């Protein structure tokens with residue numbers, strides 16, 4: 001038996017980057033969290049502590065800030081691609097780079113050129129992998145909280161000795177959508193694609209009469225794939241944010257689906273992938289991302 005070093009990567013996680021762009025008195029801000037991780041010929045540092053092939057995580061952090069000054073950040077996908085390609089092309093020992101970017105929303109305070117209010121918790125995301133002369137872009141959105149107050153049912157499930165859940169033909173359906181989609185092809189307009197995919201996800205959540213959150217999840221992924229040829233696969237993670245109709249009968253009151261207790265936990269967690277069965281499998285560039 002021999003003990004060997006397995007897969008490994010290293011980098012600087014969660015660099016907080018804020019930029020201000022000035023157009024006269026009008027300022028524009030961007031607020032990003034950028035994580036870099038590098039892979040390659042890194043056996044020496046692990047086995048002997050020889051760091052001659054280790055581009056310091058401190059240098060990776062500095063590169064993020066320097067790149068933000070040297071050229072406009074632009075779309076998060078382009079920024080991540082620039083960083084990833086730089087690390088792989090400038091360091092002989094580094095054969096792969098992964099750059100994750102989350103963009104946090106700020107809105108302009110009406111009537112002011114340089115004041116902003118933090119938007120919702122929603123984040124636009126990208127995960128770019130540069131490896132073997134290629135680049136893979138997986139973009140997405142996190143923490144999009146949605147609710148429909150009707151148009152959702154749940155029934156027909158098995159009943160065993162532990163089942164207490166009543167069948168329902170009208171319930172609140174609420175979730176916090178995390179979606180990640182894998183791009184294929186080239187020349188993609190990242191901003192337009194993001195806006196349309198987000199719109200399709202929301203429109204489908206709203207329009208689909210739901211017999212289960214699983215059915216809604218599939219419909220949302222399917223809508224994106226039917227409308228957007230640049231997407232090969234959509235992964236969705238959707239916690240079922242349960243809203244329980246409160247029993248008001250002790251007070252002699254009827255509750256006709258008007259008063260609910262919004263439970264925090266536990267929550268059902270519905271996760272799945274919807275994909276084109278003929279899309280290229282990008283291998284580790286996709287499969288080493290968290291599944292959901």
Ligand SMILES: O=c1[nH]c(=O)c2[nH]c(=O)[nH]c2[nH]1
Pocket residue numbers: 154165211212213214240268
């Ligand atoms: O849409 C749902 N899917 C489930 O799998 C499930 N399980 C549950 O208790 N409620 C629900 N709702």
